[in-house]
Amino acid sequence: MAPVDFINVRKSFGAVPIIKGVNIEIADGEFVILVGPSGCGKSTLLRMLAGLENITAGEIHIGGRVVNKMPPKERDIAMVFQNYALYPHMTVAENMGFSLLMNGVSKLEIAAMVKPAAEILGLTNLLDRYPRQLSGGQRQRVAMGRAIVRNPQVFLFDEPLSNLDAKLRVQMRVEIKELHQRLKTTTVYVTHDQIEAMTMADKIVVMHDGIVEQIGAPLELYDRPVNLFVAGFIGSPAMNMIEGRLSLSDPSVFLTAAGTALPLARPVDAAKDMALIYGLRPEHVRLDASGIPATVVVTEPTGSETQVIVRLDEADLTLMFHERIDVHPGETLHLAIDTSAVHLFDKETGVRL
Amino acid sequence: MSSPSSPGPPSRSGALLLRFNNSRNALGFVFMLPAAIFLLGFLTYPLGLGVWLGFTDTRIGRAGDFIGLQNYIYLMDDEVFWLSVFNTVIYTLVASILKFALGLWLALILNEKLPFKSFFRAIVLLPWVVPTVLSALAFWWIYDAQFSILSWSLMKLGLIQQPINFLGDPFNARVSVIAANVWRGIPFVAISLLAGLQTIPVSLQEAASLDGATPWKRFRYVTLPMLTPIIAVVMTFSVLFTFTDFQLIYVLTKGGPVNATHLMATLSFQRGIPGGQLGEGAAIAVAMIPFLLASILFSFFGLQRRKWQQGGKD
Ligand SMILES: Nc1ncnc2c1ncn2[C@@H]1O[C@H](COP(=O)(O)OP(=O)(O)O)[C@@H](O)[C@H]1O
Ligand SMILES: [Mg+2]
Numbered sequence: 001m002a003p004v005d006f007i008n009v010r011k012s013f014g015a016v017p018i019i020k021g022v023n024i025e026i027a028d029g030e031f032v033i034l035v036g037p038s039g040c041g042k043s044t045l046l047r048m049l050a051g052l053e054n055i056t057a058g059e060i061h062i063g064g065r066v067v068n069k070m071p072p073k074e075r076d077i078a079m080v081f082q083n084y085a086l087y088p089h090m091t092v093a094e095n096m097g098f099s100l101l102m103n104g105v106s107k108l109e110i111a112a113m114v115k116p117a118a119e120i121l122g123l124t125n126l127l128d129r130y131p132r133q134l135s136g137g138q139r140q141r142v143a144m145g146r147a148i149v150r151n152p153q154v155f156l157f158d159e160p161l162s163n164l165d166a167k168l169r170v171q172m173r174v175e176i177k178e179l180h181q182r183l184k185t186t187t188v189y190v191t192h193d194q195i196e197a198m199t200m201a202d203k204i205v206v207m208h209d210g211i212v213e214q215i216g217a218p219l220e221l222y223d224r225p226v227n228l229f230v231a232g233f234i235g236s237p238a239m240n241m242i243e244g245r246l247s248l249s250d251p252s253v254f255l256t257a258a259g260t261a262l263p264l265a266r267p268v269d270a271a272k273d274m275a276l277i278y279g280l281r282p283e284h285v286r287l288d289a290s291g292i293p294a295t296v297v298v299t300e301p302t303g304s305e306t307q308v309i310v311r312l313d314e315a316d317l318t319l320m321f322h323e324r325i326d327v328h329p330g331e332t333l334h335l336a337i338d339t340s341a342v343h344l345f346d347k348e349t350g351v352r353l
Numbered sequence: 354m355s356s357p358s359s360p361g362p363p364s365r366s367g368a369l370l371l372r373f374n375n376s377r378n379a380l381g382f383v384f385m386l387p388a389a390i391f392l393l394g395f396l397t398y399p400l401g402l403g404v405w406l407g408f409t410d411t412r413i414g415r416a417g418d419f420i421g422l423q424n425y426i427y428l429m430d431d432e433v434f435w436l437s438v439f440n441t442v443i444y445t446l447v448a449s450i451l452k453f454a455l456g457l458w459l460a461l462i463l464n465e466k467l468p469f470k471s472f473f474r475a476i477v478l479l480p481w482v483v484p485t486v487l488s489a490l491a492f493w494w495i496y497d498a499q500f501s502i503l504s505w506s507l508m509k510l511g512l513i514q515q516p517i518n519f520l521g522d523p524f525n526a527r528v529s530v531i532a533a534n535v536w537r538g539i540p541f542v543a544i545s546l547l548a549g550l551q552t553i554p555v556s557l558q559e560a561a562s563l564d565g566a567t568p569w570k571r572f573r574y575v576t577l578p579m580l581t582p583i584i585a586v587v588m589t590f591s592v593l594f595t596f597t598d599f600q601l602i603y604v605l606t607k608g609g610p611v612n613a614t615h616l617m618a619t620l621s622f623q624r625g626i627p628g629g630q631l632g633e634g635a636a637i638a639v640a641m642i643p644f645l646l647a648s649i650l651f652s653f654f655g656l657q658r659r660k661w662q663q664g665g666k667d
Contacts, residue, residue: 051562071562073567083554087561098574099564101574102564
């Protein structure tokens with residue numbers, strides 16, 4: 001176990017900058033998730049930490065030591081690859097014991113160390129199988145088994161669940177989380193799936209286009225996104241974004257482009273003609289007879305909650321109600337907005353006000 | 354065979370045609386006929402004729418009679434024949450091992466990130482692309498007793514005093530023809546193994562290096578085992594090509610000096626065509642078959658698909 005630090009890390013492939021100055025502090029034993037859209041450089045960052053890509057500028061520390069020039073095998077980290085990268089010519093047991101074999105552990109000790117790891121992951125009956133003979137979920141477990149057997153300083157996961165079906169993904173999410181609670185090994189986990197990030201992480205790093213947009217606990221990012229990108233990326237269904245500006249007469253009222261007035265919790269200190277975005281999460285709305293009228297477009301009952309798409313002015317808003325409400329397309333709903341949960345952004349810079 | 358269930362009685366010939374059309378076996382037979390004739394005509398017939406000739410005393414210009422195993426009995430006591438068997442085995446063994454080692458080494462180098470990669474890959478193929486007779490002629494010059502460029506260079510460097518007698522001395526001649534064969538055979542091995550290397554996912558190498566494997570251990574525990582199926586196929590072919598080699602030897606030494614480089618193929622030709630003893634030449638060629646079969650069986654049983662390659666459940 002060890003803390004990990006990225007200090008102003010940069011990476012270019014040829015002349016193309018991919019990672020543009022990243023600073024992340026990861027505490028000992030923390031479960032950190034790097035999340036962001038495909039192509040934003042998450043895997044590249046992880047591979048730099050693993051030593052599979054060299055570092056163009058900046059420093060990466062593992063356990064307080066600079067590892068920029070250290071080859072992968074000396075970093076004492078284990079990685080679970082997206083395609084698992086199991087050795088096809090080795091049995092499950094051999095796959096799991098390979099790193100121990102490479103580090104000169106005796107056959108007897110290897111067997112003794114593989115056994116408990118296999119038990120944790122429910123692989124005991126599969127130890128003699130070859131990867132070809134396993135299902136996707138079992139391969140995923142073997143890949144994790146290979147990582148935990150060596151008890152490394154840091155675990156790295158690169159989109160480990162993206163090849164699994166939805167149900168298995170939920171199950172493995174829980175298993176990985178449990179595993180971390182049990183082993184308490186520092187973990188860096190990459191995903192493009194914000195739900196995975198929200199449900200598993202101690203700390204989320206939102207990346208976009210080679211830079212870090214925001215770092216924080218899952219609910220911190222949800223409640224106080226620092227900019228439009230994070231606001232739109234975190235949360236499902238996504239936050240509603242309504243364009244407009246402040247009312248000239250009352251700085252605690254937001255006017256949409258069509259002139260509909262939306263309430264704010266308090267007067268906002270911003271230029272009157274500044275283009276703004278009014279951010280409203282789907283669940284921060286109640287039905288109230290004196291509220292703002294909007295027309296129902298579609299309803300999507302899921303059982304536990306009801307999702308309703310309404311049209312307000314020209315824009316479609318997604319609303320979510322935890323009770324079952326019985327509305328039909330074409331009907332008018334009257335909405336009361338929970339003003340304390342409204343987010344306001346500068347449209348130009350995307351920054352939260 | 355199912356009979357057609359068409360309504361109304363069709364005409365006699367129509368019914369026959371329909372019956373035929375509906376029979377998968379008959380149709381399949383018709384479709385396979387061209388291929389079968391082709392195979393019989395061009396593969397089996399010459400082979401059969403060769404085997405038959407081996408049991409006769411046919412000479413050029415005279416149809417022979419069946420003489421049973423007499424050709425073989427004669428060869429049993431023929432020292433030159435046994436020498437050619439010995440030569441062929443040595444030639445195949447040494448050349449194949451060298452081709453494998455050098456070819457694998459070259460493939461590994463070409464699989465690295467190199468500048469001008471495709472240029473080097475093209476260069477490597479050259480010895481294979483050049484017609485054998487042409488490269489054999491080139492080697493003939495390289496090995497020439499007086500004008501050899503090799504001897505000349507070594508003399509200039511002061512390493513030797515007089516030209517090396519490459520093809521005149523039995524031992525030198527053997528080494529020389531093996532070297533030429535290796536030079537010619539390396540591209541096939543190297544390029545095939547390179548193709549094999551490229552099917553190994555990069556992430557496996559990365560996983561192994563994270564698992565603490567040194568480059569040598571990565572080769573030993575990941576690359577080599579994953580390459581064995583392709584090695585088996587490539588080396589089987591390489592052994593077959595080498596064992597039946599003819600052109601190189603015939604151009605370079607014609608089997609000399611004193612039969613030191615006679616292979617079974619060259620001896621078979623020499624006895625059969627210039628020597629006129631078609632039956633005996635055929636018998637020598639037939640004697641190669643057991644060796645070839647043995648090497649095929651060896652690769653089939655010894656190196657057949659590993660358990661890890663087979664899908665499904667155990
Ligand atoms: N070896 C490479 N050479 C050139 N460009 C690369 C290389 N690896 C990744 N990239 C580029 O870097 C960017 C980030 O890639 P990656 O880190 O894999 O993204 P992510 O994992 O976030 O989807 C992509 O635009 C990709 O095309
Ligand atoms: Mg990626």
